[in-house]
Amino acid sequence: xxxxxxxxxxxxxxxxxxxxxxxxxxxxxxxxxxxxxxxxxxxxxxxxxxxxxxxxxxxxxxxxxxxxxxxxxxxxxxxxxxxxxxxxxxxxxxxxxxxxxxxxxxxxxxxxxxxxxxxxxxxxxxxxxxxxxxxxxxxxxxxxxxxxxxxxxxxxxxxxxxxxxxxxxxxxxxxxxxxxxxxxxxxxxxxxxxxxxxxxxxxxxxxxxxxxxxxxxxxxxxxxxxxxxxxxxxxxxxxxxxxxxxxxxxxxxxxxxxxxxxxxxxxxxxxxxxxxxxxxxxxxxxxxxxxxxxxxxxxxxxxxxxxxxxxxxxxxxxxxxxxxxxxxxxxxx
Ligand code: 13P
Ligand code: SF4
Numbered sequence: 236x237x238x239x240x241x242x243x244x245x246x247x248x249x250x251x252x253x254x255x256x257x258x259x260x261x262x263x264x265x266x267x268x269x270x271x272x273x274x275x276x277x278x279x280x281x282x283x284x285x286x287x288x289x290x291x292x293x294x295x296x297x298x299x300x301x302x303x304x305x306x307x308x309x310x311x312x313x314x315x316x317x318x319x320x321x322x323x324x325x326x327x328x329x330x331x332x333x334x335x336x337x338x339x340x341x342x343x344x345x346x347x348x349x350x351x352x353x354x355x356x357x358x359x360x361x362x363x364x365x366x367x368x369x370x371x372x373x374x375x376x377x378x379x380x381x382x383x384x385x386x387x388x389x390x391x392x393x394x395x396x397x398x399x400x401x402x403x404x405x406x407x408x409x410x411x412x413x414x415x416x417x418x419x420x421x422x423x424x425x426x427x428x429x430x431x432x433x434x435x436x437x438x439x440x441x442x443x444x445x446x447x448x449x450x451x452x453x454x455x456x457x458x459x460x461x462x463x464x465x466x467x468x469x470x471x472x473x474x475x476x477x478x479x480x481x482x483x484x485x486x487x488x489x490x491x492x493x494x495x496x497x498x499x500x501x502x503x504x505x506x507x508x509x510x511x512x513x514x515x516x517x518x519x520x521x522x523x524x525x526x527x528x529x530x531x532x533x534x535x536x537x538x539x540x541x542x543x544x545x546x547x548x549x550x551x552x553x554x555x556x557x558x559x560x561x562x563x564x565x566x567x568x
Pocket of ligand 2: 281292316340341342343369390427428429430490520522523
């Protein structure tokens, strides 16, 4: 029996752990809840396959922010991590935004605590701040423009050459952009735990085993890996490339969730996850994978955990996000 008070409570563990009957058809139940509540499920490519399959929209960080901006649903269920759901809330103050597990954070976002970043920014008062969307609302509020891996290069290109820039929080994406654009942006020293786990030695051994395979890599990876990549791009860009390209085998250096869509789009091709530097499943993002179909169902049923935000913080964080969305629209992204 569910305690009635649970409906208004933020679950202590960050997610509801009520028993779910194994006889329940969760796919059917979630579809029913979507209709009853006018709810939309947005899922990142790094979610488990079942969640991707039940989602109304699957995408990368930019696509998800754009989908959140456009939706007329009353409830946005965000199957992703906290900063993504927070971005959806910033764009939709009057909608209910749910995250199946509030503990689904992000190591990259955590690598930039707002108080420390505020000091860093103060020490460079002439710099404009471009922040990767993988950061907290507090960092967004301290930023001039947000970017994602899909639009970062274009966003940087809109800034006059003589304008000094701070890029935060991902040092790897920042270094990649500096190389591509010839800029010398000042980089915050943050990184994603998943994209730094790959072993170059094992990658090269795998490449020797599959000499015709193309290496696909996300720009959150370190330069030492990126230099071996045949193609570098956001999750959406990697997916599009692998679908359209003529090779038959790919070694994929990003979180393994994307392989689900890659295999769906090109069932005759072979996709191999790039190997981590030990035998763990470390290229599964532990934060993304906290969401499960059961938690998704429970969160839709009880409408918790919900993302809430101070209005002043929301307005400050909205400005640089809106600037990103406007620039992306100008470039047709
Ligand atoms: P994109 O969604 O922009 O490809 O970024 C990947 C990522 O790490 C999201 O957390
Ligand atoms: Fe954060 Fe990395 Fe996980 Fe993406 S893959 S959510 S950047 S920890």
